[in-house]
Amino acid sequence: MHKQLFIVLAFVLACVNAWSFTIWQGPNKTGKYRHYFDLRAGNNCFGIDADMTSATVQSFSFCSMAWARCSITIHSETGCNGQILGSATGNAPMGEWNKDQTSPEGSRMKSFRINGCKEAPVIGNIDCQKCTNDP
Template identity: 50%
Template sequence: MKLSSLLTFTTIAIAGTDAWSFTVWTGKDQHGKKRHYHSSVGDNDCYNFDKAITSKGVGSFEFCSFIWTRCSVSIHSDIGCRGKKLGSATAADKGDLWPTKWSKNTSKEAKKMKSFRIQGCKDIPVTGGNLDIASCK
């Protein structure tokens, strides 16, 4: 392991950031009722949105991850990550160590999203803290 890689890994562990963060709002442009989902260990799993969100529909969302986690997200029209796949993204660009985000207002069809799947995350021992979504590019 290179010294620079070791130093980066140590800094990450100390900072206690999340591997990924996914936030949804019922309104456009990050307004309305908000629900924040995140994982500090890069869980690869399917997550259903709360009924308080799905009853009004998702108006906008933001996904953020770090390059070293390699997490990606896909959004689905039904619970349990079933139904139509409405979109997907990998937020961390190759070669960029800072978090990057995928932020969008939803289309009429995507407003009906019911679940999302996080996949491809590397298993890294990062724990505690929350990802500061404001630091995403």
């Protein structure tokens, strides 16, 4: 029984990201993009690449799988400092936040923080095609 559970967990963890955040320089997920993700449910601050922030970020997509339940905050300065421009929790069955056109303030994002992630996976119906956000 334990071996079967381990095999199922290994498959689930291998086929899906705990969280995924993709930003685009164009509205409606167009133009140059950068895809950030983590296979593990890690909590950390991530800087947005300078080549993406040299222009404005016009759209984005965030996803957190149900077993990870990660939340995100988007910040106006590097190092997750400055104003919090927006946030979303991952407490839904699959936490998704899509923005086809950012606000003028939101377009100036410089960093984001992933927090509240749970380390232990929750067994349930997990669709391996979701939460990849690969353009």
